[in-house]
Amino acid sequence: MTSYRIAQLPGDGIGPECMNATRIVLDRMVADIPGLDLTFTSHHAGAQLYRETGETLPAAVLEDCIAADAVLLSAIGLPDVRHPDGTEVQPTMMVGLRRALNVHSAVRPVKLYPGAPCVLKEIGPGIDFVVIRENLEGRFASSGGGSKVGNEVATDTMVVTRKGTTQVSDFAFRLSQRRNGRPSDGNKMVTCVDKANVFRSLAFFREVFFDVAKSYPEIHSDAVYVDAMSLYMVQNPWDFDVLVMENQFGDILSDLGAGLVGGLGLGPSAEIGDVHGLFQPSHGTAPQLAGKNVANPLATILSAAMMLDWLGDKHNDNVCLEAGVALEAAVAELLRAGDVRTPDLGGTSSTTEVAEAVADLLALAAS
Numbered sequence: 053m054t055s056y057r058i059a060q061l062p063g064d065g066i067g068p069e070c071m072n073a074t075r076i077v078l079d080r081m082v083a084d085i086p087g088l089d090l091t092f093t094s095h096h097a098g099a100q101l102y103r104e105t106g107e108t109l110p111a112a113v114l115e116d117c118i119a120a121d122a123v124l125l126s127a128i129g130l131p132d133v134r135h136p137d138g139t140e141v142q143p144t145m146m147v148g149l150r151r152a153l154n155v156h157s158a159v160r161p162v163k164l165y166p167g168a169p170c171v172l173k174e175i176g177p178g179i180d181f182v183v184i185r186e187n188l189e190g191r192f193a194s195s196g197g198g199s200k201v202g203n204e205v206a207t208d209t210m211v212v213t214r215k216g217t218t219q220v221s222d223f224a225f226r227l228s229q230r231r232n233g234r235p236s237d238g239n240k241m242v243t244c245v246d247k248a249n250v251f252r253s254l255a256f257f258r259e260v261f262f263d264v265a266k267s268y269p270e271i272h273s274d275a276v277y278v279d280a281m282s283l284y285m286v287q288n289p290w291d292f293d294v295l296v297m298e299n300q301f302g303d304i305l306s307d308l309g310a311g312l313v314g315g316l317g318l319g320p321s322a323e324i325g326d327v328h329g330l331f332q333p334s335h336g337t338a339p340q341l342a343g344k345n346v347a348n349p350l351a352t353i354l355s356a357a358m359m360l361d362w363l364g365d366k367h368n369d370n371v372c373l374e375a376g377v378a379l380e381a382a383v384a385e386l387l388r389a390g391d392v393r394t395p396d397l398g399g400t401s402s403t404t405e406v407a408e409a410v411a412d413l414l415a416l417a418a419s
């Protein structure tokens with residue numbers, strides 16, 4: 053039996069509540085599923101820690117994240133905790149953690165589960181695509197840098213490298229190979245989302261993307277400008293399978309995607325490198341909800357399902373792979389049944405009640 057050690061960072065705002073809820077589910081799975089062995093080391097990191105100590109991510113915590121088999125993070129940041137230059141402490145911490153773990157590709161599924169609220173009147177053949185966000189370069193490469201000239205001019209620089217773009221594009225095609233294609237006709241398709249008509253850096257991103265596409269002739273490849281893609285995501289989201297894009301575009305379009313399929317409370321993410329994996333919901337710390345036990349924990353729980361899938365795939369561990377599938381299925385069943393849901397999804401259940409219900413559904417499915 054393989055044992056996996058998970059570095060757990062509950063963070064700020066609703067982060068600890070969503071993490072506790074996720075632990076209710078994972079701990080029950082470890083107790084009930086023979087051969088599933090997860091242990092956790094929990095660490096303080098983030099904005100509140102910065103307020104108290106001047107550090108967001110102490111060296112010992114970073115070392116433990118690097119040594120662990122996976123990192124499970126809930127949400128980091130508080131709007132009133134800022135660096136002297138006015139920027140929030142969360143991005144610098146996250147950029148540092150991502151660089152240290154070398155997690156180059158962020159996977160953000162945009163999947164409409166039956167029963168989840170959808171803002172679209174027509175949902176056609178369904179919504180099931182993935183935003184792949186280049187996670188180490190792009191506009192975020194400037195985080196903590198940039199320049200300010202007097203009080204008049206400020207710049208941030210977009211960084212696009214052949215290596216980074218090749219890595220993320222290759223990741224996108226390999227993910228498409230594992231998926232069932234786009235909902236409209238089942239065709240596998242990877243779409244490069246850029247602004248190649250304006251920026252040299254993004255014309256280069258597109259050029260490298262199509263170089264990589266040549267290695268995957270069985271998968272259809274195309275490219276769309278980011279402004280047009282924002283429209284298509286709302287008008288015909290079922291025509292897409294895997295989208296790959298620069299870091300900041302991915303940050304923005306994945307929130308738009310979450311908005312299509314029930315909101316940020318249902319938006320998980322997996323940040324993957326060649327060695328490490330970092331799993332966290334797409335949402336932030338929603339400070340106005342913190343401490344009330346009303347936040348939706350499903351994005352964190354679905355991120356944990358992605359963690360199990362990644363660990364199982366990496367270690368050739370069927371128990372872990374099946375646990376990931378079962379966890380996603382339990383969330384899907386909860387949404388389909390519709391009687392236990394947090395206020396963001398129109399319900400009255402608490403964060404804890406949702407977690408307990410997911411754990412009960414898992415136990416029911418296994419019995």
Ligand code: ATP
Pocket residue numbers: 066128129142316317334335336337338339340341346347348349351396
């Ligand atoms: P960040 O910039 O740190 O990603 P953000 O600006 O995207 O943060 P969030 O904190 O993610 O902001 O949330 C925006 C709003 O979405 C919240 O104020 C809240 O209303 C809603 N929201 C986000 N996550 C959840 C959740 N898990 N449960 C319920 N509502 C949520």
